[in-house]
Amino acid sequence: MSRASLNDGSHVVKSRRVLAVVFQTAMASDSKAMARPANLTLYSYYWSSCAHRVRIALNLKGLEYEYKAVNLLKGDQFDPEFEKINPLKFVPALVDGDVVVADSLAIILYLEDKYPQHPLLPQDLKKKAMNLQVASIVSSSIQPLQGFFARQFFEKKISLDEKLTWSQYHVNKGFAAIEKLIKEIAGKYATGDEVQLADVFLAPQIFAGVPRFQIDMSLYPTLARLNEAYAELPAFQAALPHRQPDAPSTS
């Protein structure tokens, strides 16, 4: 597998083996979480909440991977080499041997099948559907509408305030719906006492939504409580944007 360097600004980062070992130790209580040797490469941007989801899933499953930075601000996604990996020119994209998958939901469901340790979907059909519904609300009804691409269209046409209002509207609508959906069934985490798919999708959305769009989390007590729970978990901590190799050093 070639390691094409994408652009002047990006760089290839070696496997995060040390970090993976830290997880396995931290999650030693889960005796089934044995990392299988895998040859995974993740194309990611530190700030991308979609990539953030996959980073969490990889960490939960104790999977080592090579991090390849795709600088969206510099336009690395338009590199023809990257377009071969993902014709939609979005991050994240995952390469696993000769399998290439893009789109965070497709990637994570692929990981679920291939690396079943720490399963992210419950057996119970109702709970499974609930997890998929929450994930889909985030990935179809919130993120694409407040994401980078959608806002670019508005860049020149509407004011910054209106852009903020637009984004807030979609985040609030989605959060209100999810709050209603999971209120009765949430346990320690979104759909019970285990971290599942819903949590993997919620954490990056709350993380992105709150500071960038000034969302008032007191309106969503369940989500606020979950957010605090996520902040305690090593797998989630290590996936945070500022902990990524391509995050700018804090000034």
Added chain:
Amino acid sequence: ESSYLLRIIAVIVIVIVPLYLCLAFLWLIFQEMAEPTKLTLYSYWRSSCSQRVRIALNIKGLEYEYKAVNLLKGDHFDPEFEKLNPMKYVPALVDGDTVIGDSFAIILYLEDKYPQHPLLPQDPKKKALNLQAASIVGSSIQPLQNLPVLQFIEDKFNADEKLTWAQNHINKGFAALEKLLKEHAGKYATGDEVQLADVFLAPQIYSGLTRFQIDMSLYPTLARLNDAYNELPAFQAALPQRQPDAPSPS
């Protein structure tokens, strides 16, 4: 006398109670067979997300009750409907005591519960391809041209901008899908069986053609697939104009 009483109790516990339980159990089974739990689909004739679920139900040969939710009249703001789907979107599915909103979640639920005519292949590569194609449609195309978004753009700017915006996103998505599926397509999107990718593609192509004047000659694979879908009864029966709430042609 007390031993007589004990014997009566013993007979009741050992014979009658299990017998009663067996009969009750058989009765429940009989009820279920006589009236299998009915599926109810909350749908709008023109909603491409609802169309996906209609196709999936048809492919799996599942009967369902159609409950129309008129989006133009604001039925989706009805508090009763909001209980079913707090996002206030169609489709929503009720299966006994299970209620699910969101076409993706609904279809994967149907996959598990009604495995006839599976929509996802076993092969992990092909499965991922189907999920990716479905997600491109479901996250990167449709939400950016759904009713409320288009209304916002029309209100804010004008109808031309609305069309440009919608075409922009559909064309971007279709170009990506064309590249993605070109090598893998057979009779259908990812091979010779109808799968999840087809279920998501058909309504999107249909809406692109009928509402947004997409030039399908730019996407020969997708255009060919569309012709194939038009031949299939399961897809035909799911078309907007065939739904109970479609306006009669004027």
